[in-house]
Amino acid sequence: MSAEEKESSAGPPMPLSLARAGSRVRLVCVRAGRGLARRLADMGFVPGDEIQVVSNGVPGPLVVLVKGSRLVLGRGMAEKILVK
Amino acid sequence: METIKKTITIALAGNPNSGKTTVFNSLTGSRQHVGNYPGVTVEKKEGYRDHKGYRVRVVDLPGTYSLTAYSIEELIARHFVVEEKPDVVVDILDATNLERNLYLAVQFMELGARLVLALNMSDLAKVRGYEVDREKLSVLLGCPVVPTVATKGEGMSGLLDAAIAQMNETHNLPSVTVKYGWEIEEEIARLSSLLEKCDELASNHSPRWLAIKLLENDTEVREQVRRQCGNSDEILDAVRRSTQHLETVFGDAPEIVIADRRYGFISGACRESVRSTGQSRYDMSERIDSVLTNRIIGLPLFIGLMYLVFQFTFTLGAPLMELLEKLFALMGNVISSLWPAESESALKSLLVDGVIGGVGSVLSFLPNIMFLFLAIAILEDSGYMARAAFIMDRIMHKVGLHGKSFIPMLLAFGCTVPAIMATRTLEHRTDRLTTILVTPLISCGARLTIYAMMIPAFFPLAWRARVLWILYIIGILLALLSAKLIRVTVLRGESTPFVMELPPYRMPTVRGVAIHTWERACMYVKKAGTIILAVSVILWALTSYPKSKELEKEFDREMARVQRLLVSNGDTGGEAAIQEKLDQLQREKEAQMLAHSAAGRIGRFLEPALRPLGFDWRIGTAFLGAFAAKEVFVAQMGIVFSIGDAETSHRSLRQKLHENYSRLTGFCVMLFAMIATPCVATVAVTRREAGSWKWAIFQFGGLTVMAYILTLLVHQIGLLLS
Structure with missing residues (x-):
């Protein structure tokens, strides 16, 4: 897991939708209207x-763990979230 | 005996899945009242409990993650606290996930509510290795923290003690404000001083809270300022400048920074008061999920589970349904017997044929529906429903909806009315409206009665199950296609963003499941008691009036003649045959009376339009009945074919149908019944949930047109092929 972590924390920001299942990433910013970002x-x-x-199965939604909860994120939403 | 000193109001708040409903049920028991918040269709539950001389009124606020102006639920929770000023707000926290749950609590603190925190599921938290120093947490947050285990009813009286103490302010806790860092605090101070000048607003809200909300770009507070403040231009201008300033400082919108700081405050408080051995609350769920939401076997498992649900529903429901049918028949007989046998009393006919016939036929579905709701309550309470929505998301996404819309559609297999009510869980109006509009295409339990009567009349045994499946699948496909069509035409727009929590799996409690099932069943019964009663009476009138004196006399003469024959013919052999002839006459009389009635005339009037579909006036008349409730179609067909009581003589009705119509027409009738004219209860509930007649009429018209066109196509193509 720690190798995975290093690997994904390097490099420029990418959309969350491209992050591999099992990886841990850090949120950089949300590129969306104010309402959605809020x-x-x-959340x-x-x-x-x-x-x-x-989990991240294309096509279809992602499942992420954020602040102790599992959340299902629509793919469109995940494309708007930039991570490192 | 204690004397009640005072009534106090407690508002129950909390995240979805925090066990709020269970706390509410534990606190109030059966003393609940379900209504709506004024002006909106969000359910409002209230209950009472007496505690140490106080009568405690408990109001269940909608489950939310935050208190923005983003969704109706959040606005309602906020309005209730601001406007109705409950004595105490009790925020239910999932003790196994404090960081997320405290986010809402912090916002109640900012709102200036007297807050009590319930650490719910504290038994689970202990098992998972969380140790919460409650003393410390309550000092850090400035409000009492009480452990509860709502599923076992533990900690309820401690919770009420704390609430009363908090109301009387007899605790010794510091007052705590979340600080947002000097850059933001400076702007808050600037805006607060401007807001203090606005008396009307400041009398009801704390200026600090208003300032924070304005920086968060809260549409509702902005609107309030505009309406109520003399210096609104000055305030909004200052907000704009502050926002710009903060955006340049932080490189992010102020509301994002504020959310970040709130979470920062919470994580600081948790670091000091919560010790965790690092065990995830998803340990168990992870293993279950690796199977149930697996990409390959997740969907087949879900379909298999649904199959079991239906199997369970119909196997257990069928005998009870028969029993209820018999009971209503008995009731009809008892009431009939209050009149002399040959009485033509209109009141008798109204009570027996109109009221008991109409409402009874709907209520006899209650067992099936209860079992379906029971199964669904178990799936919901265990946490599986959220997974089902996840699994279905891929498919639903293709038609412009998302996984959550699938849950109401699932309920629609039982009855469209609770299904439409269940769309309340959808956050976005476009999603919700689309789902409401297409839900009637899913074949409900009432339509199953039509299929069950028609299919054996026209199809050989080997084909029956297949035809039934084909009908169900046509319905599902039409619902998906229509959703797509609606999303690219009347409700255009990008598919809405979708975030949903997957709660850890939990063992459902008997009590929780029972209450959920009961609530939904009550809605169904209420519908039968009101709308269906009214429409049944109207339809009864349409099918009974106008009466024809000549027809009646003619039949009476003929019957009297046969009767005389019976009397003069002493031998017993002919008696049965003559009795048979009498019954036959009675049925023919009913059929002719129906043809003469308003419903019969409407049927005849519509016949030219229905011809191309292969329908005659009799089918048209029966479809009029289907508007009250779909299954009335069967009863009406029984009457037009003068079979008499259709319920007990399905076989002879099938015989008649077989003689009179082709297999193609039979299929077309089912197709039309599936799509066309949602029943009156559906129309009423759509009107209520969608908020205007416009959508109910659109749904009604759209479905009827769709039914006409599709049935026309099927019938004409079918004719060409045969």
Whole structure:
């Protein structure tokens, strides 16, 4: 897991939708309208926070672990979240 | 005996899945009342409990993660606290996931509510290795923290003690405010001083809270400022400048920074008061999920589970349903016997044929529906429903909806009415409206009665199950296609973003499941008691009036003649045959009376339009009945074919149908019944849930047109092929 962590924390930001299942990433920013960004922040998606990708099957939604909860994220939403 | 000193109001708040409903049930028991929040269709539950001389009124707020103006639920929770000023707000926290759950609590603190925190599921938290220093946590947050295990009813009186103490402010806790760092605090102070000048607003809200909300770009508070403040231009201008300033400082919108700081405050408080051995609350769930939400076997498992649910529902429901049918028949007979046998009393006919016939036929579905709701309550309470939504998301996404819409559609197999009510869980209006509009296409339990009567009349045994499946699948496909069509036409727009929590799996409690099932069943019964009663009476009138004196006399003469024959014919052999002839006459009389009635005339009037579908006036008349409740179609067909009581003589009705119509027409009738004219209860509930007649009429018209076109196509193509 720690190798995975190193691997994904390097490099420029990428959309969460591209993160591999099992990887841990950090949120950089949310590229969305104010309402949606706010909503995501309320759900625990705040910059710098760790996101654990539980599953990511294309096509279809992702499952991530954020602040102790598993959340299902629509793919469209995951494309708007930039992570490192 | 204690005397009640005072009534106090407690508002119960909490995240979805925090066990809030269970706490509410534990606190209030059966003393509950379900209503709606004024003006919206969000359910409002209230209950009472007496505690140490107080009468405690408990109001269940909607489950939310936050208190923004983002969804109706959040607005309602906020309004209730601001406007109705409950004496205490009790926030239910899932003790196994404090960081996320405290986010809502912090917002109640900011709102200035007197807050009590319930550490719910504290037994589970202990098992998972969380140790919470409650004393420390309550000092850090400035409000009492009480452990509870709502599933076992533990900690309820401690919770009420704390609430009363908090109301009387007899505790010794510091007052705590979340600080947002000097850059933001500076802006908050600037805006607060401007807001203090606005008396109307400041009398009801704390200026600090208003300032934070304005920085968070809260649409509702902005609107309030605009409406209520003399210096609104000055305030909003200051907000704009502050926002710009903070955006340049932080490189992010202020609301994001504020959310971040709140989470920072919480994580600081948790670091000091919670010790964890690091065991995940998903340990068990992970193993279950690796099977149930597996990419390859997840979907087949889900379909298999649904099959079991239906099997369970119909196997257990069928005998009870028969029993209820018999009971209503008995009731009908008892009431009939209050009149002399040959009485033509309109009141008798109204009670027996209209009220008991109409409402009884709907209520006899209650067992099936209860079992379906029971199964669904178990799936919901265990946490599986969220997984089902996840599994279905891929498919639902293709038609512009998302996985959550699937749950109401699932309920629709039982009855469309609770299914439409269940769309309340969808956050976005476009999703919700689309789901409401297409839900009637899913074949409900009432339509199953039509299929069950028609299929054996036209199809050989080997084909029957297949035809039934084909009908169900046509319905599902049509629902998905229509959703797609609606999403690219009337409700255009990108598919809405979708975030949903997957709660850890939990063992459902008997009490919780029972209450959920009961609530949904009550809605169904209420519908039968009100709308269906009214429409049954109207339809009864349509099928009974106008009466024809000549027809009646003619039949009476003929019957009297046969009767005389019976009397003069002493031998017993002819008696049965003559009795048979009498019954036959009675049925023919009913059929002719129906043809003469308003419903019969409407049927005849519609016949030219129905011809191309292969329908005659009799089918048209029966479809009028189907508007009250789909299964009335069967009863009406029984009457037009003068079979008499259709319920007990399905076989002879099938015989008649077989003689009169082709297999193609039979299929077309089922197709039309599936799609066309949602029943009156569906129309009413759509009107209520969608908020206007416009959508109910659109749904009604759209479905009827769709039914007409599709049935026309099937019938005409079928004719060409044969």
